[in-house]
Amino acid sequence: MFTYTILILLLPFLSFLVLGLFGNKFSHRVAGLIGTTSLGAVFLLSCYTAYEYFFAVGRGAAGVYEALVPYNITWLPLGTLHFDMGVLLDPISVMMLIVISTVSFMVHIYSFGYMHGERGFQRYYAFLSLFTMSMLGLVVATNIFQMYLFWELVGVSSYLLIGFYYTQKAAIAASKKAFIVTRFADMFFLVGILIFGYYTGSFSFSFVNELKLAEGATAFVPVDAARAVAAGGLLLPTALTLMFIGGAGKSAMFPLHIWLPDAMEGPTPVSALIHAATMVVAGVYQVARLFPLWIAYAPQAMSIIVWVGVITAFYAAAVAMAQSDIKRVLAFSTISQIAFMMVALGVSLPGHEAVLDNHAQLGYMAGMFHLFTHAMFKACLFLGAGCIIHAVHSNEMSEMGGLRKYMPVTHWTFLFSCLAISGIPPFSGFFSKDEIITACFQYSPLVGWVMTGIAAMTAFYMFRLYYGIFWGTENKEAHAHHTPHEAPWTMTLPLIFLTLITVTCGWGVNFGSFVSASGLDYPIHLDTQIAITSTVIAIVSICLATYIYKGERQPVADKLQSAMPRLHQWAYKRFYMDEVYQFITHRIIFAHISKPIAWFDRHIIDGFFNFLAWGTHELGFQIRGFQSGAIQKYAYVFFLGVLALLLIMIL
């Protein structure tokens, strides 16, 4: 059973190999079809896996879904410790399989239209396949080390795809920035892994649920957390916090978020797949994966997650209100929403450390739920933005306005997704966000109110974006010159599909019966008070946005901007975070640390080796006279040598 799950990893890998090695031999159409077909197969397999896992196998005797390990092979043995590679199926990984394969499949179809006639079409599909393979490998990892390996692979494929338009300076700079910033964070992740592995004697996730190994699978090395606790009380919290920093880098948490807005230089479908739905939630997934450890050994440290999340959510929402590039707005909204998930994971009730409890750790379910719904509607928003960019050939909101007449399908799907992210019932975002806010209120009223406020900001900036694109001031001059038109069916079909999921998955399925902290069935029940409050606040923000931005002229917005020019400028410039980084790296690190090290390397280290080379050369030059080429001279020396040997033997 589940032996076919290995195909979920192998199919995209094969399509990457075929397209990567022989891509130029295929036409665009064939290359796209190869990628899309293999992804379609992966999508079907993932759905089938989820069906079998949740319904055919079902709950075990204890009432929880057991973690299944259909594959686990020893990849690198090191004495008793070994690095394994395998497939681990448990509720969250199966849920992630669905998310990744759905969004990736949709993006593959969408790219047919969006990337039509683009140079490097085959390369694009090869990279997409590579990314999908790595991301799927990350979520089904059986141990932290495998996770880390695929973690780096998604980083590489993200780098390759951001820099897809490698002739543009901005794209190159953005890809380098993304890679370096996430790499910097991954360094902490690696240190965390090493501390964890060294003190617990294992890298495996043997602490998740009850494991059921398939025949022939290598047994997990048990995690000896007691040993780590005995070695030092702060070791496990430190290791987990370091790993969280790695996750924060990937998930663009403040202050490591600076790469994500720039990553929008890549093609829009890539932004939808990698920088909205899948890769950026890897950090959330990592925290969720290690959740039992956090609860058991580092419950105090979880407040770090909460506060990093709250600050990020607020910061990103504030910046998103002032951006004019539609993809930037979506990027900051993504940062803000991921921060919501992080907060949700962090808000575990104190005093419930010993056991995983559905009520005390409601945030776990809420965060995963929001991850699922957010992936769908944010991918839809990004793909919609792609249609708009495709139509008007610009990212700037000033080029848009009044597009609803030209692009009805995009308009409606975008509107539904905006309603979902704002938290309006009955769209999916309402249910997940509501659970998060309920969990926050349980944790502390302060966090609860702050998150409610940020949710209101979300509704406001999303509708500012919506009105800016589809209503508002129409750029008649540009539209007369080039009338915007609806995108081809390959691009609208994914939009419709994702919208359908967004509309139905909130009330259609009870997410809590699939994923929950303890694994037991958790019927999602709305807290009426909180649900009504947040809905009212969201509607008020939407009305406010409508009042300010819907009209042909926007006197209120202009007045606000001129009333607080400093604030607007600060938010527009993202509170100068990039400049702060620029200052720290260039003025402090480069000038005072890197330069002396470079000098030392160039003059002391290199100097020593240059001296060795020079000395050898000189010596060789001095003694090369012996090699005269005169045979009799050689013979004479030889003869003298023989005489000397004879003398020694005689004496």
Added chain:
Amino acid sequence: MIELNYILIVSAVMMFAGIFGFLTRRSTLAILLSIELMLNATDLNFAAFNRFLFPGGHVGYFFALFSIAITAAESAIAIAIMINVYRQLKDISVGKLEKMKW
């Protein structure tokens, strides 16, 4: 009766004449002749030791015979090399043969 010592003296003279010739002659042909002289000196030793010390055996004679055969082959090769060198340089004196260095 000729004693072993007399033969060894002759052989030693031949040997050193060969070495001297090898080190001092300029013509490669003369050097080849010197080598022949040294080889013959050793052949003589083989034969003499066999004749005087192990009268019943034949080992020394066979060594001498093998040595003579190898000498013949070696001279053929050496002369072939010299012919080629002559074609290249129009000369066979060792002073001109310094191309092999470095």
